[in-house]
Amino acid sequence: MLRDHIRRDAHTTQLSLERQGIDLGLTIPEALDHLLAGHANADGEHVGIAYYTALQHVIDWSGSDPIDVGVYSKPSTFFGHMGDELGRLGVPADLLPLDFLFAGPPEGIPFHIPVPMAGYPAIGRLPLAKAEPLADAYTAVLDRVDDAFTYETRKIIDMMRVEHDEWQSALQHGHTMDTLFFSIQG
Template sequence: MSRIISYTTGDRAEAVAYLGAAGRLTDEQRRVLAMMKGRAEASQRELDRQGLDWGLTVPEALDHLVEGRADAEGEYTGKAYARALQHVIDHCGSDPMDLGVYSRPATFFGLLDEQLRRRGVPADLLPGGYLFSGPPDEIPFFIPYAVDGPDIGMLPLADARRAADAYRAVREEVDADFRDDLDLLAGKLEFEHGEWESTKARGYDWYTHDTIFFSTNG
């Protein structure tokens, strides 16, 4: 089954601030949390329509995260927690955009990582490392990975152009089967870095995005 990788830019600290914050949310956070719950309920309705049971509903998973725990047992509960966390991230950033559709994304980007590593691309810029890095380290409790791997990844916006430049520098040395996807990724990263730099240069106080968040669904 194919899986879709999408991404959004957002404020990492703002997203983490909702986790374990039950009882001390601000009025604005409670307003936004209500929207997150609405999105979680819509996700669950779609899962129910597909006949998928993760052993924990997405709204329940969101409640757990806000309470500061992710301790429900079951083989697939990690997917419910990942989906709930993604709703938190989505409400702390820009509208999601699709990166691409892959039948086995972890396998594909693992092979691409090896191609790039052999050509000198630094370890912190290898796509597989940040596309599937897992939840932010700042979350004060453990969130289990989904059964088929981390569904969430992150790359600092400050590193996006450096990654794009590194990919373009070795593009002709990478096997032809990987070049189109490498070009696509480099273009997306370069664009988001440019938007980040441009908005920061304008001095907007409200702009606090610092991270590209990646989500793998399907």
């Protein structure tokens, strides 16, 4: 049943691409079929977009709570600068936003998935065990963060606190989720 939902979303995304005249060299449903079969071996300049989009549909249907943080003309540039600012203020390197927002597919996938040529869509991930330390580290420097990054810093703090609390509640009820995923569209 879950696969039916994922396939439906992959098909809907493909129809949207076709209406826009976009050909990735591999359809999103085909990319999904490849991933489910245990490979991502199609060739082509844009197949990474198809694979990452299909994988995001799988992630979305695996317990995802979609939350929009905002719209950025160049997300990697913005969050890179934000990370430079947070790092300058003493936030540990493993908690800087660029590292987890653009971390890539889950490590447990036993085959290579081609990365989109332009870097988008991007998949990010953060171990849920880092949600509270991340919120604490960002809170510790919030009053010194450049105004250009205050809104996003607060948003991430709030999001991490909620995710940590939900994770703790889930663990008490026997759930074993351990990773928070991010989708960055370009």
